[in-house]
Amino acid sequence: MRLLGYIFSQTFRSIWRNKLSSFLSSLTTGFALFLLGISFLVSINLGFMYEMAETQMEIQAYMDKEATQTQLASAVSQIREIPGVAEVKFVSKEDALEELKEMFKDKASVLDSLEEDNPLPPSVRIKTAGAEHIPAVVEALQAFDIVDDVMYQEEVSRRLVQIGKAVQYLSLGGMLVVGLVSVMVIANSIRLTIDARRQEIGIMKLVGATDGFVMTPFLFEGVLLGFLGSAIGTGFAVWVYNWVAMKIAEFIPFMPIVGLDPDALWQMFGIMALTGVMVGLAGSAFSVRRHLRV
Amino acid sequence: MISFRNVSKVYNGNVKALDRVSLQIDKGEFVFIVGASGAGKSTLIKMMYREETPSSGQVFVLGKDLAKMRKREVPYLRRRIGVVFQDFKLLKDKNAWENVAFALEVTGTPRREVNRRVTQVLNMVGLLDRRNAFPNELSGGEQQRIAIARALVRNPDILLADEPSGNLDPKTAMEIFAILERVNLYGTTVVVATHAHDIVDNLRKRVVELREGAIVRDERRGAYHY
Numbered sequence: 001m002r003l004l005g006y007i008f009s010q011t012f013r014s015i016w017r018n019k020l021s022s023f024l025s026s027l028t029t030g031f032a033l034f035l036l037g038i039s040f041l042v043s044i045n046l047g048f049m050y051e052m053a054e055t056q057m058e059i060q061a062y063m064d065k066e067a068t069q070t071q072l073a074s075a076v077s078q079i080r081e082i083p084g085v086a087e088v089k090f091v092s093k094e095d096a097l098e099e100l101k102e103m104f105k106d107k108a109s110v111l112d113s114l115e116e117d118n119p120l121p122p123s124v125r126i127k128t129a130g131a132e133h134i135p136a137v138v139e140a141l142q143a144f145d146i147v148d149d150v151m152y153q154e155e156v157s158r159r160l161v162q163i164g165k166a167v168q169y170l171s172l173g174g175m176l177v178v179g180l181v182s183v184m185v186i187a188n189s190i191r192l193t194i195d196a197r198r199q200e201i202g203i204m205k206l207v208g209a210t211d212g213f214v215m216t217p218f219l220f221e222g223v224l225l226g227f228l229g230s231a232i233g234t235g236f237a238v239w240v241y242n243w244v245a246m247k248i249a250e251f252i253p254f255m256p257i258v259g260l261d262p263d264a265l266w267q268m269f270g271i272m273a274l275t276g277v278m279v280g281l282a283g284s285a286f287s288v289r290r291h292l293r294v
Numbered sequence: 295m296i297s298f299r300n301v302s303k304v305y306n307g308n309v310k311a312l313d314r315v316s317l318q319i320d321k322g323e324f325v326f327i328v329g330a331s332g333a334g335k336s337t338l339i340k341m342m343y344r345e346e347t348p349s350s351g352q353v354f355v356l357g358k359d360l361a362k363m364r365k366r367e368v369p370y371l372r373r374r375i376g377v378v379f380q381d382f383k384l385l386k387d388k389n390a391w392e393n394v395a396f397a398l399e400v401t402g403t404p405r406r407e408v409n410r411r412v413t414q415v416l417n418m419v420g421l422l423d424r425r426n427a428f429p430n431e432l433s434g435g436e437q438q439r440i441a442i443a444r445a446l447v448r449n450p451d452i453l454l455a456d457e458p459s460g461n462l463d464p465k466t467a468m469e470i471f472a473i474l475e476r477v478n479l480y481g482t483t484v485v486v487a488t489h490a491h492d493i494v495d496n497l498r499k500r501v502v503e504l505r506e507g508a509i510v511r512d513e514r515r516g517a518y519h520y
Contacts, residue, residue, distance in 0.1 A: 006399060200385055206343075207444070208373035209400035211366065 010217040025189040029229025032178035037237025039171030046164040084133030096120040186283025226280020301351035313507035329504035335487035376445025380460035391425040415443040435466035491518040
């Protein structure tokens with residue numbers, strides 16, 4: 001307990017003594033973690049968009065309205081055999097109508113009249129093992145006599161996936177660079193503390209303080225700087241995100257943006273804090289190894 | 295208590311600081327290490343608290359072979375050895391009391407025990423009434439007495455002093471040695487490297503003389519010179 005108190009008081013004293021360098025270290029770490037936060041938020045949104053895109057990656061084959069059950073059943077089993085096909089779902093005329101009713105819940109009564117003479121064609125929804133199979137599968141489907149029309153949105157989904165990957169790589173690269181910089185900045189801040197206390201450290205070792213005891217306040221200081229950085233980074237990232245989301249909602253109202261609920265915020269802060277603490281620990285450990293020579 | 299067996303120390307490959315030194319110091323002894331500057335006195339003292347390790351030979355202190363001692367064992371050795379320097383090595387931003395208490399705090403001693411021990415040693419060096427003074431408010435002799443108090447606060451088996459009166463006038467130096475002598479009377483082994491002729495001649499203790507890293511004289515009740 002007494003040791004813990006000592007470590008805490010040492011840490012706060014030295015942070016206070018090197019206010020500017022401590023602040024700059026936290027700020028740099030904060031910036032690195034801001035990038036992390038933004039990329040976290042972007043990837044949440046991309047995941048959301050990707051999910052939507054995946055449904056669009058479905059191929060819909062509309063069948064001949066006059067086809068018999070047996071004809072349809074044999075077509076479905078043949079479609080299953082096409083190379084690259086992963087999932088096949090048959091949607092009957094009745095199913096299609098149910099879905100339509102579901103979509104227009106409040107106006108379902110209008111659709112009631114359709115029950116007598118359902119104009120919707122039966123269809124087959126096909127998912128492929130990957131976007132690259134789509135052209136071949138579409139071609140094969142078009143060869144069926146029973147298939148009236150084939151619909152798919154290949155281009156959109158592929159673009160989205162590409163953009164998502166690019167953004168993730170880019171932010172990962174940026175994070176790595178800024179992360180490395182913040183490790184170094186924290187290391188430097190700790191070095192200043194070590195220099196300021198070199199005489200004290202010498203005396204501590206002379207009177208029999210263990211290496212762990214000598215090092216711990218410095219490691220703790222690094223961890224604290226990293227943690228402060230994560231708070232700065234999270235706050236800034238959330239602020240920027242909300243601002244951008246607001247602007248998007250204003251100008252592109254149909255674009256889906258994931259709102260930040262407290263759960264998501266805490267999860268994000270958890271990731272940020274953990275990263276910040278690790279960056280801080282890495283920086284101070286580097287400096288302690290290099291300059292303390294305990 | 296302290297035993298050197300054929301110890302040599304070579305710095306940078308060719309500077310010989312100690313040359314086949316063998317020396318036995320028993321519990322409760324008071325030993326002066328004398329010799330010209332650069333004769334190896336400081337190196338000898340530093341080896342006793344494992345600030346330096348020998349290039350060859352063996353050093354035993356408190357029953358431990360220091361050359362074989364692991365780094366993480368060193369702090370526990372030093373808790374049993376007090377060291378005093380020419381330049382006092384006090385922390386300027388701590389007052390007298392805090393400087394002494396520091397030596398106990400860094401090993402997690404309970405506060406009550408710290409208070410008891412610090413009071414005791416400050417009283418012993420006669421500076422309890424100056425406990426709130428900072429080093430820059432203390433005279434050289436007072437600063438050295440604080441440093442001695444710090445070295446003694448853990449009740450060490452051995453007290454090492456490297457030129458403890460090097461920065462002090464003769465009268466103050468005499469006071470410092472009087473304290474060291476009293477410490478020795480209580481049973482602590484005292485080893486002092488010094489240039490202070492008069493005091494060595496006066497106290498008539500064991501004298502070990504070094505010349506160019508080698509022991510040239512070891513007398514029971516010696517003087518500074520032959």
